[in-house]
Amino acid sequence: MRVWLNKQRNLLDFSLSSLSRRRGKTLGMLTVYTSIVFVLASVMLFSHAIRREAATVLAKSPEVLVQRMVAGRHDLIPARHLDAIRGVRGVQSAEGRLWGYLFDPAAAANYTLMVPTNPRIEPGKVVIGDGVVRVRNADPGDLMSFRAHDGSLVQFKVDHAISRESALVSADLFLVAEEDFRRLFGIPAGMFTDLAVSVRNPREVGKIAEKIDAALPDTRIVLRDEILRTYESVFDWREGMLLVLLAGSILAFAIFSWEKASGLSAEERREIGILKAVGWETGDVILLKMLEGLVVSLSAFLVGYLLAYAHVFHLGAGLFEPVLKGWAVLYPKYRLTPFVDELQVATLFFFTVFPYTVATVVPIWRAAIVDPDQVMR
Amino acid sequence: MRKSDAFLTLSAVLLLLLGASFADAARGLVREEPALERKAEMVGRLGLTDLVLFTEARYTRHPSQADLHSAFQDHPFAMDHFPTGSLLPPPILKGRP
Amino acid sequence: MIHLSDVRKAFNQGKANEFWALKGIDLSVRAGKVTVFRGPSGSGKTTLLTLVGCLARPTSGRVRLRDRDISGLPERFLTDIRRSTFGFVFQQFNLLKGISAVENVMIPAYPLGRDRNELSERAHALMASLDIAAKAHSNAEWLSGGEAQRVAIARALINDPEVVIADEPTANLDSERSRQFLGIVETLKASGKTVLMTSHDPLVCDTAVVDHVVSLRDGQLVESR
Numbered sequence: 001m002r003v004w005l006n007k008q009r010n011l012l013d014f015s016l017s018s019l020s021r022r023r024g025k026t027l028g029m030l031t032v033y034t035s036i037v038f039v040l041a042s043v044m045l046f047s048h049a050i051r052r053e054a055a056t057v058l059a060k061s062p063e064v065l066v067q068r069m070v071a072g073r074h075d076l077i078p079a080r081h082l083d084a085i086r087g088v089r090g091v092q093s094a095e096g097r098l099w100g101y102l103f104d105p106a107a108a109a110n111y112t113l114m115v116p117t118n119p120r121i122e123p124g125k126v127v128i129g130d131g132v133v134r135v136r137n138a139d140p141g142d143l144m145s146f147r148a149h150d151g152s153l154v155q156f157k158v159d160h161a162i163s164r165e166s167a168l169v170s171a172d173l174f175l176v177a178e179e180d181f182r183r184l185f186g187i188p189a190g191m192f193t194d195l196a197v198s199v200r201n202p203r204e205v206g207k208i209a210e211k212i213d214a215a216l217p218d219t220r221i222v223l224r225d226e227i228l229r230t231y232e233s234v235f236d237w238r239e240g241m242l243l244v245l246l247a248g249s250i251l252a253f254a255i256f257s258w259e260k261a262s263g264l265s266a267e268e269r270r271e272i273g274i275l276k277a278v279g280w281e282t283g284d285v286i287l288l289k290m291l292e293g294l295v296v297s298l299s300a301f302l303v304g305y306l307l308a309y310a311h312v313f314h315l316g317a318g319l320f321e322p323v324l325k326g327w328a329v330l331y332p333k334y335r336l337t338p339f340v341d342e343l344q345v346a347t348l349f350f351f352t353v354f355p356y357t358v359a360t361v362v363p364i365w366r367a368a369i370v371d372p373d374q375v376m377r
Numbered sequence: 378m379r380k381s382d383a384f385l386t387l388s389a390v391l392l393l394l395l396g397a398s399f400a401d402a403a404r405g406l407v408r409e410e411p412a413l414e415r416k417a418e419m420v421g422r423l424g425l426t427d428l429v430l431f432t433e434a435r436y437t438r439h440p441s442q443a444d445l446h447s448a449f450q451d452h453p454f455a456m457d458h459f460p461t462g463s464l465l466p467p468p469i470l471k472g473r474p
Numbered sequence: 475m476i477h478l479s480d481v482r483k484a485f486n487q488g489k490a491n492e493f494w495a496l497k498g499i500d501l502s503v504r505a506g507k508v509t510v511f512r513g514p515s516g517s518g519k520t521t522l523l524t525l526v527g528c529l530a531r532p533t534s535g536r537v538r539l540r541d542r543d544i545s546g547l548p549e550r551f552l553t554d555i556r557r558s559t560f561g562f563v564f565q566q567f568n569l570l571k572g573i574s575a576v577e578n579v580m581i582p583a584y585p586l587g588r589d590r591n592e593l594s595e596r597a598h599a600l601m602a603s604l605d606i607a608a609k610a611h612s613n614a615e616w617l618s619g620g621e622a623q624r625v626a627i628a629r630a631l632i633n634d635p636e637v638v639i640a641d642e643p644t645a646n647l648d649s650e651r652s653r654q655f656l657g658i659v660e661t662l663k664a665s666g667k668t669v670l671m672t673s674h675d676p677l678v679c680d681t682a683v684v685d686h687v688v689s690l691r692d693g694q695l696v697e698s699r
Contacts, residue, residue, distance in 0.1 A: 007585055061426045281554075
């Protein structure tokens with residue numbers, strides 16, 4: 001056991017010497033490798049945390065939403081549909097919701113306007129999300145005015161802001177009274193954006209949705225389940241941009257590491273010959289090269305993962321901001337709840353450390369089985 | 378100091394930090410628990426349906442509410458104009474009639 | 475100690491450029507003596523050395539080390555024997571560049587799993603006895619020819635082998651350094667080592683320390699004394 005341990009440590013010493021001999025190459029490799037792990041781990045941690053947060057937070061969203069569709073587009077739904085829905089067995093309550101988007105030319109940002117029913121907002125007042133506060137520099141008591149659909153001016157006095165803690169669900173909210181909402185957009189009384197339905201028995205949701213669908217053929221129904229599932233798969237590996245970005249860099253890295261790891265230079269070949277001639281077994285040479293690969297890949301994994309963790313959960317995932325922001329002006333500042341899936345981390349470990357180590361060993365294997373007498377020739 | 382000792386020490390420190398990151402995550406989860414509850418309560422009270430991840434277009438601000446065709450915008454062959462559109466899957470609907 | 479009977483060695487066997495480097499050698503190398511293989515280049519003396527030193531296996535014929543036939547052993551066992559029995563000093567020294575001389579000396583002992591401090595002490599002691607202690611921490615590529623050779627000798631001795639094999643040890647040295655080398659050979663012989671060399675240098679072949687000179691030509695033994 002002691003001998004075995006000494007041997008491993010001696011070989012580790014020597015592999016570190018070998019790596020430091022090719023300092024530039026090793027450092028370059030480490031840098032590229034670490035940044036790849038960093039990007040992969042950041043995406044992984046970020047998307048997992050978002051998914052879990054969505055599942056936790058959106059579990060309370062409306063059970064059934066009924067939208068009216070006209071020529072393939074979402075349209076206002078008349079209040080009389082409420083009666084039809086309330087008549088369906090199993091429906092506990094149904095109410096009309098009013099919400100929409102408001103473009104604010106002063107900030108060039110889009111807000112999500114909503115009419116809350118509990119508690120109601122006083123007419124002329126507005127409650128704004130943290131993102132709105134930031135893009136408008138608004139404080140409680142400030143006035144914000146917008147042009148209504150008919151050109152008249154609608155003025156809001158900022159009542160208070162929603163705390164930053166909930167920015168992930170509320171950053172762009174602009175909560176107003178029903179009167180103001182209708183005046184702003186010219187929506188007549190008796191029309192709603194959509195209808196929220198709650199059911200008595202959650203297990204009957206599917207049945208009830210079917211019944212509503214049959215009773216109101218011009219509607220589309222969105223279930224809470226579907227909302228949750230939409231977020232379960234958000235930032236899935238198939239998502240275009242992420243995939244393209246990652247595939248490109250991973251492919252480049254694969255080529256790079258394959259080239260670095262597998263391209264045995266004449267110098268390295270000679271060294272293997274020398275090691276064999278002075279009494280190293282093929283297995284020792286392979287072990288040495290495996291240790292070299294392991295030193296690089298293990299360090300890259302640990303450093304890359306730790307940087308990614310700090311980036312996503314302590315530095316607000318700043319590097320993703322330009323990607324997530326798109327053309328938008330309003331970008332929510334939120335701190336993610338650190339949901340970490342250890343199994344995912346283990347998978348990342350396996351997929352980053354293992355292939356590189358193997359890529360180092362394969363060509364060595366070929367070189368290491370040559371006869372040691374070639375150094376004498 | 379032996380090179381292997383230096384490396385093993387460094388690796389041990391990094392592994393310790395890895396462990397610390399898990400501990401930090403666990404602590405953060407406990408710390409954020411009340412905030413998560415407050416957020417969920419707010420979602421329930423206001424009837425919110427989506428996360429404010431992308432505010433650039435209606436089908437990315439409210440992906441779960443977007444109608445099936447909004448990704449096409451004004452023409453079925455229109456290219457997706459918004460960068461974040463490519464970060465989202467289409468809404469996942471159950472196989473209802 | 476080492477007995478060769480009807481040993482033949484072919485390179486590129488079965489191909490158009492097939493070449494027989496050794497064409498039937500019978501030879502005995504006695505323990506504790508200094509033996510020199512002499513011959514012009516291409517005579518097969520280096521090939522003979524690789525066979526004796528378990529670096530390669532003969533195409534036909536037998537190589538016996540003491541009473542053990544080693545010509546048919548698989549690679550693993552050959553390596554084991556090579557590591558414990560032979561120490562090599564190559565013509566080009568074959569030191570690894572970029573690492574210190576003392577690390578070069580320790581390389582053959584790494585897979586044996588010996589304690590690092592013990593090993594390092596032994597390496598330094600060997601280098602001191604060869605008068606190159608001062609160069610222990612210089613990188614291998616900064617050494618002069620004579621220094622590099624002595625590092626190579628220290629490396630050959632680190633596992634305390636019974637047999638030291640040197641390929642053209644004086645080819646890259648001036649007369650002064652060659653005489654110093656033969657001095658080292660003398661101390662090796664005095665400490666009971668068997669020494670095997672190839673050389674066509676008369677300075678080596680005609681020294682008193684050399685017990686046997688084996689002359690080769692075209693892969694065959696021509697003279698043995």
